[in-house]
Amino acid sequence: MTRSETTGATSEKETVKRTRNPEKTRENILRVAMTEFADKGLTGARIDEIAAKTATTKRMLYYYFGDKEGLYRAVLQRAYEEIRYEESQLDVDHLEPTEAIRALAELTFDHHEAHPDFIRLVAIENTNRGVNLVQAEGLPETQAPAIRTLEQILRRGQEAGLFRTDTTALDIHMLISSYCVFRVANRYTFRALFDWDLTGAENRPHLRTMIGDVVLAYLQQPGKV
Amino acid sequence: MTRSETTGATSEKETVKRTRNPEKTRENILRVAMTEFADKGLTGARIDEIAAKTATTKRMLYYYFGDKEGLYRAVLQRAYEEIRYEESQLDVDHLEPTEAIRALAELTFDHHEAHPDFIRLVAIENTNRGVNLVQAEGLPETQAPAIRTLEQILRRGQEAGLFRTDTTALDIHMLISSYCVFRVANRYTFRALFDWDLTGAENRPHLRTMIGDVVLAYLQQPGKV
DNA sequence: GAGCTAATTAACTATCTAGTGAGTTATGTC
């Protein structure tokens, strides 16, 4: 989130009585749409309802985003941008490989829990077979840093003889992601089937520790390292 | 106001052999609806389109299932019933705990890959917050056998001093499920972000072995067992 | 073979929904 409009001091350039404010209007639409799409899905969300929840009119959604799918695509792109920004805050270079892996796993765990709407959008886009995400510009590059961080940790651990060498950063990323995404995304059906709340406060500490244990146990599996 | 007026000349030969078969009709609707809902979601699927793909008329969907959600609920229930049946085929009692865990993991892996429509329905129902699944009758009981099988394996392994004791069958089930579900459900966004096909034939053997390794490494983690 | 009812068919509708046509106003530029 790059909010440069955190104007603490008074800016003389800023006309306060602006009735027009394209950036704000666009942003307002995008935020409302993100909530609605995350809540109801692409086909479930209603343009009229999104419009009603904004400070502007339906016509403006079309003015800025073309059509419903264009708006949805903008929402997706924005959602991934925000997530990337938050993830880039991670700094594990100063940690030992073992500690770094655990920190990364727990950060992912916390992160997904803190952004259920993002998880929902991802699930929605997957039921949509990713057709709108592939149209987003430069997404692979935004994800590269996360993978490179993990690659470095792995290399350090492998060179120190701590980690197995027959695995990759993508493997580990997928392992961590699957666990953390599933816990949030599938909690409803899991609860219906097993009467167990994956996101319940009482289960959180155990589940949070467990993913670190799992990844480290795999990386340090006897006979493999 | 008889409709026969509009048809004009009608020959008595036109007696279309209307064979009645309620079970077949119901089943036909259910199967078509399952495919459509898995494909487009609850809000994305269209009653008219489902009806068009059946051998009967739209009115019959309402006759048998009440409304769109009723049909969707019937589809969900059926999907879980079918899955349960397939999973009950599993027999690992004769295997050593270690081998049994690996067999279970790989069976789940294969199973999810073979039923992508089921995975889609689960994802769809989760974006729907599980409101329709909780209304299904006796679902927890259908899942109990799978958990009990896992519990037995764990107990045997723990009593033999092979497995750690600070974990439960639900933990392990969640770990295996998350990995296997994620691989199928999230392959589209994963591919868009990392240009890596989780369901590609070239990655399959490695990913299939990996989940068994992961679970066993965790269960046998040094210092814990 | 009359009568009953479950199963089935065809035509219809109220409402919703994404999208538009066409005009209006604020704002920066000269």
Next chain:
DNA sequence: GACATAACTCACTAGATAGTTAATTAGCTC
């Protein structure tokens, strides 16, 4: 202050969509 245009408003529509009304028929029971 005139002008150009980006930003915005309001009313409208064509088509889609879930659901219904009502008539018809197959097949069973007696």
